[in-house]
Amino acid sequence: xxxxxxxxxxxxEALDNKRIIKAYVLSDDKIKNYNIDxxxxxxxxxxxxSNYNNxxxxxxxxxxxxxxxxxxxxxxxxxxxxxxDGLTDVHNFGAIIRTCECAGxxxxxxxxxxxxxxxxxxxKVASGALEYMKIAEVGNLVNTIKDLKKKGYWIVGSDGDxxxxxxxxxxxxxxxxxxxxxxxxxSRLVKEQCDYIVKLPMKGHVTSLNASVAAGILIxxxxxxx
Numbered sequence: 001x002x003x004x005x006x007x008x009x010x011x012x013e014a015l016d017n018k019r020i021i022k023a024y025v026l027s028d029d030k031i032k033n034y035n036i037d038x039x040x041x042x043x044x045x046x047x048x049x050s051n052y053n054n055x056x057x058x059x060x061x062x063x064x065x066x067x068x069x070x071x072x073x074x075x076x077x078x079x080x081x082x083x084x085d086g087l088t089d090v091h092n093f094g095a096i097i098r099t100c101e102c103a104g105x106x107x108x109x110x111x112x113x114x115x116x117x118x119x120x121x122x123x124k125v126a127s128g129a130l131e132y133m134k135i136a137e138v139g140n141l142v143n144t145i146k147d148l149k150k151k152g153y154w155i156v157g158s159d160g161d162x163x164x165x166x167x168x169x170x171x172x173x174x175x176x177x178x179x180x181x182x183x184x185x186x187s188r189l190v191k192e193q194c195d196y197i198v199k200l201p202m203k204g205h206v207t208s209l210n211a212s213v214a215a216g217i218l219i220x221x222x223x224x225x226x
Contacts (some may be wrong), residue, residue: 003062005123006050011058013128019062024049026057053124065118068134070144073107074151078226079174081153082219084110085141085190086181087211092116094125095212096179101129103219108135109144109176145193148176157186157194158218160208166198166218171225179215 005014014020015034023031023038024046031038046055073081082105087093093116100108110116117137123130138144145155156169157178178194180186191197200214209217 003064003118003123004049004059004120005062006046006053006055006059006120007124007127008056008058009128010123010126010130011060013131014060014062017131019131021061021063023058023060025059050120053121065123065130065135067118068107068136070107070109070136070138070148073109073134073136075106075174076152077174078172079153080105080219080222080226081148081176082108082215083141083145083176083178084108084115085178085186086111086114086184087116087179088114089182089211090116090119090121091125092182092210092212093118094122094127094130096215097122097126097133097135098129099212099216099219101126101133103223105219106134108133109138109141110135111141112137112139141187142189142193145176145190149193154195155193156222157191157197158199158214159185159191159197160199160202162197162199164196164198166200166221169196169198171222175222177215177218177222179211179218182211 020036023036024041025038026043028038028040046059049059082100153174153176155176178186178190200217
């Protein structure tokens with residue numbers, strides 16, 4: 001079964017990457033010179049096809065997104081992989097994909113069960129970044145972490161109760177950054193595999209950040225310290 005994407009940025013990135021099978025648009029002004037199959041439809045049709053999300057006049061059936069392998073993400077030095085431990089919100093996932101692509105992260109890993117997966121909403125929130133991001137799905141995060149350690153990666157988890165601040169660590173190494181679930185954080189077994197656990201300082205009345213916001217801060221701090 002193929003996937004559907006909607007939203008202007010996602011649509012045109014998929015178009016440039018030749019993933020579109022058929023397009024559904026309000027107007028063909030910007031796509032009529034492309035060699036693709038398309039159909040002009042009214043707004044109500046697009047609203048229904050996109051489940052009443054913000055399609056911006058563009059929706060397309062696309063070839064199924066191809067997941068990568070973890071080995072495709074590996075680097076000899078200064079690599080950065082983001083691992084999602086039980087993330088369930090598609091908007092957080094899409095935002096993390098967008099941040100990772102912008103920051104030059106080598107890949108994203110998530111588990112195959114009880115976790116968010118790539119879908120049309122994720123693609124829309126990612127605003128085209130999905131087309132350029134290596135994403136792997138694995139059955140067991142702990143086994144994957146152990147394998148990555150053997151290949152020279154250090155595991156950095158994030159937890160509000162950690163002793164070390166996120167700025168206390170020297171990131172001049174291959175890093176796997178683990179982002180836990182929105183409600184529970186990292187699972188116990190994954191946390192036990194971490195070489196470092198860091199926290200973001202909380203000085204206000206609210207004691208936690210949105211997962212995608214926290215991920216963005218941590219990612220850019222790691223990138224800037226490599």
